Amino acid sequence: MIIDCDIHQSSPTKDEWLIYLEEPYRTEVAQYGLRRIGSGIRFEEGGMRWDTRPPGGGAPGSDPTFMAEDLFDRYGHRFAVLSGNNGPIAGIPDPDYVAAICRALNDHSVAVWLPADERVRATIKIPLQDPQLAVREIDRLADHPGMVAVSFFATANRIAFGERYYWPIYEACQRHNLPLHVHPSTTAGIANAASTPAGMAQTYLESHICMPQFYMAQLVSLIINGTFEQFPGLRFMFVEGGVSWLPHLLWRMDAEYKGLRQQAPYLKRLPSDYIKDHIRLTTQPIEEPKKVQHLLQIFDMIDGDEVLMYASDYPHWDFDEPTKLPRKLGESSLRRILHDNACDFLNLPQPETAVAA
Amino acid sequence: MSWTFAARLEEVPPGPAHIVELAGKEIGLFCVGDEYFAVLNHCPHAGAPVCRGRVTGMVTASGPGQLSYDHSRLVLRCPWHHWEFDLRSGEALSFIRARIKTYPVRVQDDELWIDL
Numbered sequence: 506m507i508i509d510c511d512i513h514q515s516s517p518t519k520d521e522w523l524i525y526l527e528e529p530y531r532t533e534v535a536q537y538g539l540r541r542i543g544s545g546i547r548f549e550e551g552g553m554r555w556d557t558r559p560p561g562g563g564a565p566g567s568d569p570t571f572m573a574e575d576l577f578d579r580y581g582h583r584f585a586v587l588s589g590n591n592g593p594i595a596g597i598p599d600p601d602y603v604a605a606i607c608r609a610l611n612d613h614s615v616a617v618w619l620p621a622d623e624r625v626r627a628t629i630k631i632p633l634q635d636p637q638l639a640v641r642e643i644d645r646l647a648d649h650p651g652m653v654a655v656s657f658f659a660t661a662n663r664i665a666f667g668e669r670y671y672w673p674i675y676e677a678c679q680r681h682n683l684p685l686h687v688h689p690s691t692t693a694g695i696a697n698a699a700s701t702p703a704g705m706a707q708t709y710l711e712s713h714i715c716m717p718q719f720y721m722a723q724l725v726s727l728i729i730n731g732t733f734e735q736f737p738g739l740r741f742m743f744v745e746g747g748v749s750w751l752p753h754l755l756w757r758m759d760a761e762y763k764g765l766r767q768q769a770p771y772l773k774r775l776p777s778d779y780i781k782d783h784i785r786l787t788t789q790p791i792e793e794p795k796k797v798q799h800l801l802q803i804f805d806m807i808d809g810d811e812v813l814m815y816a817s818d819y820p821h822w823d824f825d826e827p828t829k830l831p832r833k834l835g836e837s838s839l840r841r842i843l844h845d846n847a848c849d850f851l852n853l854p855q856p857e858t859a860v861a862a
Numbered sequence: 863m864s865w866t867f868a869a870r871l872e873e874v875p876p877g878p879a880h881i882v883e884l885a886g887k888e889i890g891l892f893c894v895g896d897e898y899f900a901v902l903n904h905c906p907h908a909g910a911p912v913c914r915g916r917v918t919g920m921v922t923a924s925g926p927g928q929l930s931y932d933h934s935r936l937v938l939r940c941p942w943h944h945w946e947f948d949l950r951s952g953e954a955l956s957f958i959r960a961r962i963k964t965y966p967v968r969v970q971d972d973e974l975w976i977d978l
Contacts, residue, residue, distance in 0.1 A: 555941035556914045822944055826908060 506840070506856060507827050508847035509585040510787045511688070511744045511816035512576065514618055515566035516590045525609035525616070530602055539593045540602065544700045548691050548709040557820035565820040569621035576819045577624050580827050583844065584853050585817075586653060587618060587627045588688050588744065595661035595690035600635035607632050607642055619651035626851070628656040628686045636673040643674070647681035653851040654686035659719045659746055660700075661690040666723040666741075667730030675736045684740040684785075684850060687723070689716050713823075720746030721754055724784065728758065731771040733783050742785045742850065744816060749792045752806040755780065780812060785850050787816035788842065789825040797831045810838050814847040865968065868900060868976045879903075879913040885978055889965065892917060892949065894936055899949050900976040901938065902963035906954075910942040912962055917949060938962065 516522070516539075523531050557575060559568035566572065577585060589610060594603050607630040614627040629646050631639035646652050655678050657666075664670050678685055699705055702722070706712035720743050733739060758776035762769065786807075794800050804813070818824050827843055834842070848855060866884055869891055874880045879890035881903060888903035890913025905912035920935035936949035946955040952964040966977040 551944070555916060555944075556911065822942070824942055829908065 506844045507580050507582045507815065508844050508851070508853065509576070509580075509582055509817045509819070510686075510742060510814050510847055510851075511588050511789065512572070512585045512819045513566050513588050513590065513821060514569075514572075514614075515564040516593065518563075518567075521617075522609065522613055525612040527605050527608070530605045539606070540597050540599075541592065542596055544691065544706070544712065546700070546706060546709045546712055548712075551709055551713065551822040554820050554822055554824055569618055569625070572819070573622045573624070576817065577622065580817075582624055583856065584624050584626055584847075584851075586686065586851070587614060587625060588656070588686065589614070589628070589630065591656075591658055591661070591688060591690040594630060594632065595658045596663070598634065600632050600638055603632040603634050604638040604642065606630075608645075611642070611646055615646075615649060615651065619649075625651070626653045626853070627651050628654045629683070630656045631674065633658065633662060633674075636671060640673050640677045643677040643681065643683070647677075647683055652683070653853065654684045654742065657685040657687045657741075658690045659687045659723055659743070660716065665726035667726030667728075667732050672735070675732065675739050678740075679736045679738040682738065682852065684742050686742050686744060687720070687746070688744045689719070689746065716745070717747035717750050721750055724754065725758065727783075728776045728779050729762075729769050729772075731769065733779050734771050734773060737782075740783050740785075740850065742787060742814065744787045745789060745818060746786065747790075747792065748786050748788060748807070748809075748813065749794075749800070749803045751780075751786065751812075752803060755807070781808070785812055785814050785846065787814050788830065789816040789818045790823040791825055791829055797833065801831060801833055804834065804838075809834075810841050811846065813842045814850065815843045864978045865975050866978050868967075868974045871898075871969065871972045871974055874898065874974060881913055884976070887978075888913075889976070890914075891967075891974060891976075892938075894949070897936075898967045898969060898974055899936075900965040900967050900974075901949070901952070902965075904963070905940045905942070905945065906960040906962065907940065907943060907945050910940050912938065912940045912947070915939045915941040915944075920946075920955070 523535055553565040557565035559571040594606050597603050610630045618625050629643055629652050631642045643655055700712045701715040702718050755777035762776050868882055869880055874891045874893045876893045879892050881890050890901045890903050892899040894917055901913055903911050903913040916939050918937050919931055919933040920937050922932045923929045938947045938949045947962045952961040954960050968975045
């Protein structure tokens with residue numbers, strides 16, 4: 506039994522998708538295509554797994570039937586969460602345009618992907634460029650049973666997660682009991698002025714290695730600025746941002762808080778104590794130390810049994826099979842990471858218990 | 863040594879591998895230029911069907927800022943995580959011990975034989 510927290514449907518072809526886009530953007534996109542910003546790096550060298558192109562044609566992730574066979578049936582997925590493609594919205598400056606694109610992408614998910622397979626769930630795309638418009642989109646779709654989270658970007662925000670700018674969005678998420686699904690975006694370069702905290706990455710290799718640094722900074726911003734005291738029901742899942750950095754960050758936050766508590770006097774717990782109630786990390790791409798024992802030690806340091814949730818990132822190049830998790834974790838931990846933690850966190854239906862004969 | 867008939871040459875055109883099953887093993891047969899290669903269809907990293915990947919040349923560099931492309935080196939890249947292996951030796955290009963399993967090949971008339 507698997508719950509997969511990160512799968513990607515590809516941007517649909519224009520013909521399939523433009524009908525969901527409002528004017529004047531429908532005419533604009535029909536004429537010029539989607540607005541794009543890029544980091545000037547060659548990310549296509551990563552891109553997609555080369556064996557995921559549907560046999561009937563089209564891009565990897567464009568055919569729900571093939572994805573169901575190639576992923577859900579093969580590994581035993583109960584549910585899988587669509588992350589979509591963030592390129593058309595992350596970091597693009599114009600809020601009205603981005604809000605329209607988000608509505609169209611969401612309506613396409615509702616019309617095409619959710620009905621295609623009962624195992625599919627979706628995340629609500631929102632324009633981070635305007636929190637009021639974002640709230641409107643959350644309110645429009647939050648009650649749809651297929652929507653299990655609100656989409657957020659770790660790497661293309663301009664403004665750190667702990668800033669009050671986001672409070673209207675957080676209030677809406679808390680009110681609807683929807684977690685924020687935080688994913689990287691290939692648009693990181695322009696949207697943040699720099700694609701790593703040190704400056705511009707020259708290659709996708711450099712950029713991709715540095716992704717977790719954004720997640721680290723976002724987590725510090727959230728906890729230290731008191732976000733979870735303001736919104737006690739607010740929850741984040743950090744997707745594709747790595748795992749093994751968490752012990753360092755928790756230890757450092759706690760150590761420094763002890764001397765500098767005056768700068769965060771609203772906190773009511775040690776910084777590390779906010780994790781279990783508010784934060785989950787997804788496993789993919791799981792770090793690959795030379796000794797698997799080292800990974801098990803890291804899992805132990807962060808209470809991986811409670812904090813981690815499986816993701817495959819299908820059909821992307823850094824895909825993890827469920828079997829990528831070390832067998833040595835043991836059956837109970839594996840079950841929690843592969844299924845139970847996400848089932849609880851995303852409020853998905855619990856599996857029916859077998860009826861005794 | 864166990865030389866085994868693998869395929870007729872016309873079944874192994876240039877391009878994607880022709881995959882056969884021999885002695886219970888899936889083996890990918892490649893034709894590149896006038897050379898033939900046989901590779902076990904299993905990536906040592908995550909067990910992916912490595913022969914469904916791509917054969918490319920090799921990006922090389924004598925130092926930072928000194929990049930080039932060696933078309934004579936043949937590199938098989940796994941379809942999943944894009945790891946690189948030398949198609950002739952089976953060795954990984956990334957300074958690790960992992961390697962793909964390659965088999966000696968022999969062309970006999972219009973047939974391809976491999977040494978399992």
